[in-house]
Amino acid sequence: MPPSENFEPRIAAFFCNWCTYGGADLAGVSRLQYPPNIRAVRIPCTGRMNPNFILQAFRLGADGVWVSGCHPGDCHYIAGNMFARRRFAVMKRLLEYVGLEPDRLQFSWISSAEASKFQQTVTEVTAAVKALGPSQFLRKNLAEVA
Numbered sequence: 001m002p003p004s005e006n007f008e009p010r011i012a013a014f015f016c017n018w019c020t021y022g023g024a025d026l027a028g029v030s031r032l033q034y035p036p037n038i039r040a041v042r043i044p045c046t047g048r049m050n051p052n053f054i055l056q057a058f059r060l061g062a063d064g065v066w067v068s069g070c071h072p073g074d075c076h077y078i079a080g081n082m083f084a085r086r087r088f089a090v091m092k093r094l095l096e097y098v099g100l101e102p103d104r105l106q107f108s109w110i111s112s113a114e115a116s117k118f119q120q121t122v123t124e125v126t127a128a129v130k131a132l133g134p135s136q137f138l139r140k141n142l143a144e145v146a
């Protein structure tokens with residue numbers, strides 16, 4: 001069943017403090033318009049991103065999760081973003097395994113100077129999650145286990 005026209009997804013967004021969070025800030029200061037569907041959580045590095053954060057976000061009602069960090073070679077902790085990229089690929093497969101559409105999880109590289117890329121990516125992530133409709137599966141499943 002296609003999602004209703006009025007559906008507005010809730011997206012948990014985990015941003016690296018050193019890059020994407022700055023890009024989001026710059027987009028705000030520059031008054032760039034973008035969909036208001038994200039709830040930003042600042043993390044010290046995408047390498048700090050525990051896969052459990054992603055599962056908890058879905059369990060607590062997120063329709064999508066977006067993780068964004070420094071470009072390859074720019075991570076302040078050398079390779080945290082590369083570890084995150086590797087975990088991300090595994091998480092996509094895990095989501096598929098538990099019955100969630102892998103596209104509910106998005107990953108990007110955005111620097112603190114890329115306000116327009118931030119604006120464009122928020123729009124794309126929101127559209128991708130909106131097209132999938134509300135996420136119910138993981139919440140229902142974990143409620144049955146509890």
Ligand code: FES
Binds near residue numbers: 075
């Ligand atoms: S410091 Fe930004 S991803 Fe590692």
